[in-house]
Amino acid sequence: MTRNHTAPALAAGAPPARKPKTSAAQRRAVLLFVAPFGLLFLAFYAVPIVFAIVQSLLTVERKGTFGPPQQVFGGFVQYQQVFQNTEFWESVGRVLLFGVVQVPIMLGLALLFALLLDSPLLKGKKFFRLAFFAPYAVPGVIAAIMWGFLYSPSLSPFGAVTSQVNFLSADLVLWAIANIVTWVYVGYNMLIIYSSLLAIPTEIYEAAKLDGASNLQIAWRIKIPLVVPAIILTGVFSIIGTLQLLAEPQTLRSFSSAISSTFTPNLAVYTTASVPNYSLAAAFSVVLALATFVLSFVFLKATQRKVSQ
């Protein structure tokens, strides 16, 4: 960043071939500043990923019914199993369906709340900002346990409803989970969009008002277009989060008989690792990571084109 500021000055007096010299001391300083992040990134991100990839290429060999297992290189044997595993792909389909319905609802609500917080008409903004954000402070497992009790047909304080409609049945449990996820994350996404709204210069609103724009028109024609990047960001986060659903379905398993051990892709990974079949679990994880990456990338590309149009 600093180079940008000094660049014109340099360009004015210095010959074009000359590069700014970085001394050894400067290089050391850069290293020093990067090191904390770099080491943590290496230890908790790069190494585990490489380890998972290596693990996914191994397979087990043994002699006899109780022979000790030996891990040997197996090539793409595990990946072959991944692609033949119907439960895994059913779970991927399930979370995609989940995402298609839940993400737009959640982001729509987040945008609505952010606009309300930003509107001059609302009183008690501080209170509402905190109130909307509070559920995000509740850990996912605790939230799932709480909702589990609320849904439960005979233990719920809303027994009059839950004894009529079983939210934990095979037909509804996916949407029961969607409701929990929405409840937890609306506030978080709202905050991202809201902070992006605050960054819009107020002069733009004044100009719009002088031109006779109503509050609704300002929201629709100025605010929303300007916070689109923030919405895209929350969209990518949500897609990643959806594919990685684990805590909520795993916790609700003790409330509902309808959640299988392969309900979501991550649950399938966990179940497979418990067998223990680490290599297959690693292969599932690698495929899931790639799918997440591709999906996020496609989403970014698609939305970027729209924005630039």
Added chain:
Amino acid sequence: MRVRYGKATAAFAIVSALSLAGCSSGGSTSASQDSSCKPSSGPVELSFTTWVPGMDKVVDLWNKDHPDIKVKVQTGPNGNSGTYQNFFNQLQAGNAPDLGQIEYDALPNFRVQDGLENIAACEGVADAKDKFVDWTWNQVTFGEDKAVYAVPQDSGPMAMFYRADLFKEAGIKVPTTWDEYAAAAEQIKARGSYITNFPRSDVNWFAGNVWQAGGQWFANANDKWEVNLTGKESEKVANYWQKLLEKGEVSTLPSFSDEWNASFNKGQQWTWVSAVWGASTLQSGAPDTSGKWAVAPMPQWEAGGKAAGNWGGSSTAVLKGSKHPYEASKFALWLNTDPEALALANKLGGLYPAAKSAKDLDAFSGGVDYFGGQKIYDVFADASANVNPNFTWGPTMTKTYTDVSDGFGKATGGNGTLLDALKDGQKKTIEALKSQSIPVKE
């Protein structure tokens, strides 16, 4: 031994975080068949992971008398809910505890992953054979000579808990056969209650019923595993419960959940065909029904029969990599045979010991208030004697359980049948064995 699932979920987040951290260095365990087992020099400290409530108090008894062999207790969630995952990860990382609680049905799984020390050569272990109920000893030796992979801890002979008051009031005969049980189910349904709950996730409960009917799911013969989840006994049991499910005469709540407890506590459940440890589960889960329960032998497939199944029961195993197998097996033997230890483990943890001497203990000879003063342990002692001693568990039970349980979940939701679930489990178990390179007969 079983604890409610609710507690397990809270531990889940921690468990998964740990299991991520525990992934390092795979496949380095060697198959050292040590035939020697010598005492260590100097004082040692042993770690012991268990999920039996109150086990730390029992271990305090040991630590008081054995300052040189100090045992440290770590508690975890119920085996399949997290502790086994931890064990597998710890074994992989080479830092497993010295001793671990492992249910009989999981022992083959641990042996096939090379996770157990053979302690047959350790002092006093081989001689302990006669101290334990025969079938439990078979489970820890896999029926082999010169092999002892764990010390039996407790067992789970099955019987029928039933609401004596409700049956009497309604004038319904307490069922002694499964036919009578189905007939009673219909009458109870007409009164707006359930005869019992079908536990879709407790596949080991279902296996206990197949065990009673004379079935066998696995066999280890001629250097190959045989898988038979769909034999005629399994089919009989599956079709029986399928009928009750279709008529809506049994509920399908997740077992050991708060919902499940509430259902028993409110008197909506009239019976529970369960294991001996179920007595303490009921007492803590349904306190309002105290004094109203009684215990009868398991309903029979043939009138006048005496067959019983078994559900659960654990062993204390010395895990691979322990540096002190001598001291560890000494402690395991004490824990599971010492009268004082057994009495306390029963009082605090509800364990029904696998040791033969148990029936002479005061704790197992008196009446129990919760069951109207009935001497319930007499019923379970009879059941224990009528459990088929030759029942073999497969080497990937965790996988078999989850697959069948998923199928049972579908069946209870009206999608497919219990028998379909077993057929699917059969197919997937064979696949799982193959993917682990375990020889299997197809």
